Each structure stands twice: as structure tokens, then as C-alpha cells.
Amino acid sequence: MKHSIKGLMVLALGLFAYSVTSSAQTVAINGLGSSNLFLQLGEAASASTTGSPAGLGATCVWSTSTNGKVVATDNSTNGGGATDTGKAFIAWTPVNGSCSTVNSSTMIYSYLSTDSVVGDRCLFNGCTITNTGASGTASAGLILGTANEVALAPGVASALNAAPTTNVAGTDIRPEDAEFAIYRALTPCGTPVVAGSQYLGLGYNNGDKIHSYYSTSTFNVINFSLPSAYIVTPIGVTPVVVVVNGDGSTNGFGDPGLTNITTGVLANFLDGTFNQTQDALITPEVGASEPVTTIIREPLSGTYNTMEYNVPNSQPTKTSQDVGLHQLSVAANCNGTAVKYNPMNIPAGPGWRRRAIGTSEELSESIIRTQSLAYGFWSVANFKGYTNAAAPNAKYLTVDGVDPILDSYNSNATAPGVIPTTSAQIANVTLSNTKSGSYPIFSAIRLVNLGTTATAPVSSLAAAAQNFAPASVKPDFVPISQLAINRSHFIPPTGVGQPTFASNGSGRACGSVESGGDVGGLVVTKAGDFDFCYNYKNDTGVVGDRR
Numbered sequence: 001m002k003h004s005i006k007g008l009m010v011l012a013l014g015l016f017a018y019s020v021t022s023s024a025q026t027v028a029i030n031g032l033g034s035s036n037l038f039l040q041l042g043e044a045a046s047a048s049t050t051g052s053p054a055g056l057g058a059t060c061v062w063s064t065s066t067n068g069k070v071v072a073t074d075n076s077t078n079g080g081g082a083t084d085t086g087k088a089f090i091a092w093t094p095v096n097g098s099c100s101t102v103n104s105s106t107m108i109y110s111y112l113s114t115d116s117v118v119g120d121r122c123l124f125n126g127c128t129i130t131n132t133g134a135s136g137t138a139s140a141g142l143i144l145g146t147a148n149e150v151a152l153a154p155g156v157a158s159a160l161n162a163a164p165t166t167n168v169a170g171t172d173i174r175p176e177d178a179e180f181a182i183y184r185a186l187t188p189c190g191t192p193v194v195a196g197s198q199y200l201g202l203g204y205n206n207g208d209k210i211h212s213y214y215s216t217s218t219f220n221v222i223n224f225s226l227p228s229a230y231i232v233t234p235i236g237v238t239p240v241v242v243v244v245n246g247d248g249s250t251n252g253f254g255d256p257g258l259t260n261i262t263t264g265v266l267a268n269f270l271d272g273t274f275n276q277t278q279d280a281l282i283t284p285e286v287g288a289s290e291p292v293t294t295i296i297r298e299p300l301s302g303t304y305n306t307m308e309y310n311v312p313n314s315q316p317t318k319t320s321q322d323v324g325l326h327q328l329s330v331a332a333n334c335n336g337t338a339v340k341y342n343p344m345n346i347p348a349g350p351g352w353r354r355r356a357i358g359t360s361e362e363l364s365e366s367i368i369r370t371q372s373l374a375y376g377f378w379s380v381a382n383f384k385g386y387t388n389a390a391a392p393n394a395k396y397l398t399v400d401g402v403d404p405i406l407d408s409y410n411s412n413a414t415a416p417g418v419i420p421t422t423s424a425q426i427a428n429v430t431l432s433n434t435k436s437g438s439y440p441i442f443s444a445i446r447l448v449n450l451g452t453t454a455t456a457p458v459s460s461l462a463a464a465a466q467n468f469a470p471a472s473v474k475p476d477f478v479p480i481s482q483l484a485i486n487r488s489h490f491i492p493p494t495g496v497g498q499p500t501f502a503s504n505g506s507g508r509a510c511g512s513v514e515s516g517g518d519v520g521g522l523v524v525t526k527a528g529d530f531d532f533c534y535n536y537k538n539d540t541g542v543v544g545d546r547r
Contacts, residue, residue, distance in 0.1 A: 025092070025106040025159040028457035030129055031168030032072050032112035033119020034302055035359050036238060036377045037445055037465070038087065040476060041170070042143035044464035045091040045109040053467035056460055058091035058109050060099035062134075062152040063142035069134045070112050072166070076125035078206055078223040084122070086113040086358075089143050090131075092156050102155035109461065110160055111170065115358065116302030119169035120178040121224040123448060128164035131157045168458055169448040172238075172302030172377065177517040179226050180492035181300050186223060189334040190323055198318040198325045202299055203339045210298045210355070211343035214365050217357035219298040233447045233454045233462045236469055236477035239404035239434045240306055240441040241378045242266065243363070243386070243419065244280075246393040247370040252277030252290040253393075259409055259417060260398045263440060267312040269294050269373055271319040272331030275351030277371055291350035295362050295374040296321050303359060303377055306443040309520025321353075367391045377443075378405055379476040380426060386419035394419060402439045405429050405475075429475040437485035437523040444487075444518075445477060486529055487521035 029045070042063070047055025064070060070088035075081055090110045095101040112129055114122075121127075135157035139149035171178060180193075187193050187201025204210070209218040242261060246254025258281055268274040269292065278289035297304040299322055308321055318325040322333045322344075331348060333340050340346075344355035356362035359376045366374035367385055370393070376382050386394050395417030396404070403409050407430055409416045420426045433439040447458050454462075466479040 025102050025108055027108045027159055027163045029109040029168050030166060031170060032114050032122055033170030034116045034172050035113040036172055036379055037170040038113040039381045040465045040468050041111050042089040043468045044461055046143060055464050058093050058107060060094050061091045061143050061149045062139045063089040065140045068132060071132055072112055072122050072127045072129045074125050074127045074222055079125055080207060082220045082222055084114045084118050087142060088112045099150045100153050102153055108156055108159055116171040116173055117178045117181055117300040119171050120175045121222055122166045123169035124224045124227055127166045129166055130161050130164050171448060172443050172445055173305050173519045174517055175226055175448060176492055177519040181305050182223055185221055185299055188337040200323045202322050203334060203337055212357040213343040213345050213354040214356055214361060219357050229452050230448055230450050231454050233458055234444045234480045235446055235462050235465050236479045237434060237442055237444050237483060238477040239378050239439050240375050241404050242375045242397045242399060243366055243394055245366055245370055245372045248393050251285055252371050255281055257282060260401055262400055263311050267317045267319055270312045270321045271324055271327045272346060272348040272353050273328060275348035290371045293351060293369050293372040294353045295356050295365055295372060296344060296353055297362055298357050305519050307375055310441045383419050384421055387421050399440055402433050404439045405431060407432050431475060431478050435478045485523050485525055487518040488524055489516035489518045489521060492517045
């Protein structure tokens with residue numbers, strides 16, 4: 001089908017003055033969503049307004065990794081009181097140098113790490129975020145380290161509990177794509193979401209929980225709709241990195257010749273067609289091949305959807321990690337019109353495909369599972385567990401010969417494929433191939449708020465977060481201002497209502513702004529996008545299909 005390219009993703013992010021109430025602390029950000037934004041938002045909020053990199057001056061920081069300390073509750077008709085929790089940070093401005101004292105000038109920034117679709121859903125369904133027993137508790141040191149963080153001031157906790165409604169979502173995929181993800185999840189299993197579509201329903205019901213194979217973690221399946229107006233502020237672009245773990249030998253994924261995986265082979269592992277290590281090798285190890293455990297994320301995560309529509313459920317392959325048009329029926333997570341395995345635990349020949357909930361669980365499990373394949377959005381924090389001591393046999397792969405994080409596979413400070421965790425290794429991370437659009441699996445990270453303009457705190461936090469992305473600081477993403485490419489935008493096949501005003505974006509020759517889905521959209525240059533619009537004075541007529 002044909003879709004249209006909608007808008008430039010570059011946004012001139014301004015710093016605006018805050019309006020502060022005279023009688024209470026100001027909750028500037030009470031947000032949740034993508035784990036990929038967690039560290040940068042915390043650093044940006046907590047850094048001093050002076051110096052380099054500059055932040056927002058909320059230098060008092062408390063964080064927690066204990067589930068249940070900070071809880072999002074969806075009391076909408078669809079949500080029925082369902083809760084989501086995870087790690088969280090709260091940053092606030094001191095009063096006369098004191099973090100325990102708060103007054104009407106105190107600015108508060110809070111963020112709960114859940115997932116992209118949870119963030120979008122909670123913003124649009126009006127979830128509340130409350131602190132349960134967090135007041136006065138010690139900090140976990142997730143943003144600045146325990147030595148530089150403080151106990152949660154009771155006044156800050158009270159202010160957040162008095163104004164608990166979500167006002168910001170963090171997301172790796174646009175809200176239109178998030179809404180399509182829930183629509184697809186709620187479509188009967190194996191049924192096209194629209195007649196003739198390659199996108200097949202997953203068979204969940206509203207209120208269901210998607211279970212992890214590896215733990216008691218669950219993911220809520222809750223419906224939501226896009227409002228008439230919301231604004232999307234892009235921050236940067238980051239790649240999804242594919243990792244494999246060997247067993248200490250040179251067999252299977254430990255073969256030193258295994259440095260690359262093609263999108264076709266990767267799609268076959270993700271959909272269960274391939275299930276042995278030799279399927280990934282240029283020279284198969286006949287008689288020595290080992291079964292592979294392919295770890296799959298929950299289908300409502302931004303990471304899953306970015307992988308899904310760039311690799312298995314792309315136009316060339318039309319298969320899926322769960323239920324795909326060209327997927328082998330025995331490998332599809334579908335039993336008639338219902339889900340076959342929850343948690344996913346699907347035999348794939350001698351191997352398995354198994355579900356993990358959240359980036360942390362997926363990557364942690366890949367570290368301890370020999371002959372496993374997994375994936376996650378790149379960030380120093382996400383991949384910090386892949387030390388030589390903890391994961392000596394793990395490595396990342398190039399995809400279609402393109403390195404996701406370094407200039408080239410051989411420019412690693414230690415050895416090709418070693419996942420950067422030390423200062424020397426991280427210093428070589430440039431994300432140059434993500435910046436150019438040549439690496440095939442990437443997406444933008446963004447903040448979303450209701451209304452037709454970005455709120456002052458969102459604009460300021462998004463701008464400050466980009467100060468913490470350069471290689472000299474922490475190379476976690478490419479700032480949006482440095483990109484020379486866009487992904488083409490499109491209206492998802494069905495189930496997604498288009499808002500009256502749907503995003504930020506710089507003015508174009510056609511006068512439009514960024515809108516529509518873009519996960520898996522074709523990579524186009526900004527110059528080409530602008531030229532088409534300028535020459536033809538409209539946004540239509542260019543194929544903008546998912547890959």
C-alpha cells in the first residue's frame with residue numbers, strides 16, 4: 001500500500017520560563033514509559049544549569065529499583081485499576097542548598113521506567129502515579145550513584161501524590177504505532193487487522209496479562225485511543241543491537257567467524273524457522289550444531305515493535321515474532337483465534353523461543369543462557385551487564401554487514417564484537433551508522449504530552465537530555481538535531497484514529513508537521529523529503545511503506 005511522508009523530525013527545542021505556583025511545589029514532569037530514556041532524563045533533570053553538560057538544576061535526586069515504591073494505576077474504563085511499576089527517579093530543585101526543604105519554588109521531575117506503550121497508554125488513559133512508602137527512604141543511586149543521591153523528601157513525595165496524573169510519556173515509537181500495537185494485540189489470533197493486510201492479530205483480550213517465561217513479571221494488555229491533540233517531541237535516535245552468547249568453545253555462536261547476521265536470517269530466528277547455531281554460520285558446523293534459545297520481548301514494547309517491523313514483519317518477509325502471514329503454523333503463537341503459549345515457550349526444532357518482559361530481563365537472561373540470541377535498544381546502562389567477567393562469551397553482531405554502534409566492527413578497543421562496557425570501549429562508540437540511516441534497525445526516542453504545543457518542562461528536558469548524548473559524555477543516542485535522515489511516515493493499516501494535531505516538527509514547504517506512524521518506515525534523506533514537498537506542494541504520492 002502507499003502512504004505519505006509527513007514532516008521533518010527536527011525540532012527547534014526552546015527553553016521556556018516556568019510558571020510556579022505560590023502555594024505549593026510545582027510537579028513539572030510526572031512521567032513514565034521507555035526504559036531507554038531513563039538515565040538521560042535523570043541526568044538532564046539533575047545536572048546544574050551551569051557548566052557542561054548543562055541540565056535543569058534539580059540536583060536533589062532519589063531513585064529506586066524496588067518494584068512497588070512508585071506505581072502507575074490505570075483507573076480508566078479499559079484499565080480497571082491495573083498497575084505497572086519499575087525503577088524510578090525523582091529529581092527536585094533545592095531550597096537554599098537543602099534537599100530536605102521544599103517550598104513554592106521547588107520544581108519536581110519524576111519518571112517511572114516501564115515501557116513505551118505503557119507510557120503512551122497511561123498518558124492518554126490518565127493513569128495516576130503514586131509513591132507507596134517511598135517518603136524518607138534511601139536512594140538506590142541509579143542516576144548519580146548512591147553517594148550523590150539523597151533520601152526522598154516528604155514534601156516532594158506529598159506533592160507528587162497530590163498531583164498524581166501522568167502528564168508526560170516517554171516512548172521509542174510514535175503514539176500512532178503504539179495504538180496500532182494494542183489494536184493488533186486485541187485482534188483475534190491469526191485474523192488480518194484489515195482485509196488483505198500482512199499484519200495478523202495476536203489474540204489477547206483487554207485486561208489480559210502477558211507473562212514472562214523467566215520470572216513472575218507480567219505486562220498489562222489494556223486498550224486506549226488517541227486523543228484529538230497531542231504533541232511529540234523527538235530527542236534522538238538509537239539502534240536495536242542483536243547479541244548472541246556462546247558456551248566458551250569455538251562451536252555454535254562462539255565461532256569467531258560469526259560476526260554478522262542478515263535481516264533474512266535474523267527474521268528466521270525470530271519467527272522460529274531457524275533454531276540451530278549452524279543456521280547463522282557461513283560455514284555450517286555439521287554434526288556440531290547446537291539448539292538456540294531465541295529470547296522475544298512482549299509484543300507491546302517499543303523494542304519489540306521496532307524489531308518486528310524492521311525485520312520479520314517487514315514487506316519482504318511478512319512473518320512475525322508471534323503470528324505472521326508467512327510464518328510456519330507450528331511456530332505461530334496462535335491456537336485458532338487465541339494465544340497458544342502465555343508465557344511464550346514455543347519449541348523451535350531442537351531450540352526454543354521464550355518470552356522476556358522488559359529490556360533488563362531480556363538482556364540479563366541472554367547473559368546467562370548459552371547459545372542464545374536476544375536484542376535490545378543500545379545504551380550504556382542497558383548493556384552494562386555484559387562485562388568480560390559476567391559475559392565472556394557474548395558478542396553483538398552486525399546486521400547486513402553494518403555495525404550498529406561503532407564505525408566498523410574492527411574498531412572495538414578490545415576485540416571485534418565485544419560489547420562496550422569499559423571506558424576505553426565506550427570511547428569508540430559513535431553510532432555513525434545509525435546517524436546515517438545505514439544500520440537497518442533503529443527508532444527515535446521521544447516525549448509526548450497532551451495539547452498542541454510542548455509544555456515548557458518537556459521542551460527544556462528534551463533539549464537538556466541531548467546534552468548527555470555526545471560521545472564525550474555517554475554515547476547512548478544520536479541527538480535529533482544531528483540527523484540527516486527521516487523515516488517515512490504513514491497511516492497504520494487500521495484501528496488508529498488520526499488526531500487533529502499530532503506532533504512537533506519544523507515547518508515544511510507543504511506547511512505540515514510530523515504525524516502518522518513511522519516504526520519500520522523507509523529511510524529517506526531530509527533533503528529529499530523537503531525537495532519532494534517543495535516541488536509537488538503536497539505530502540502524497542511517495543511510497544512510505546514499512547520496510
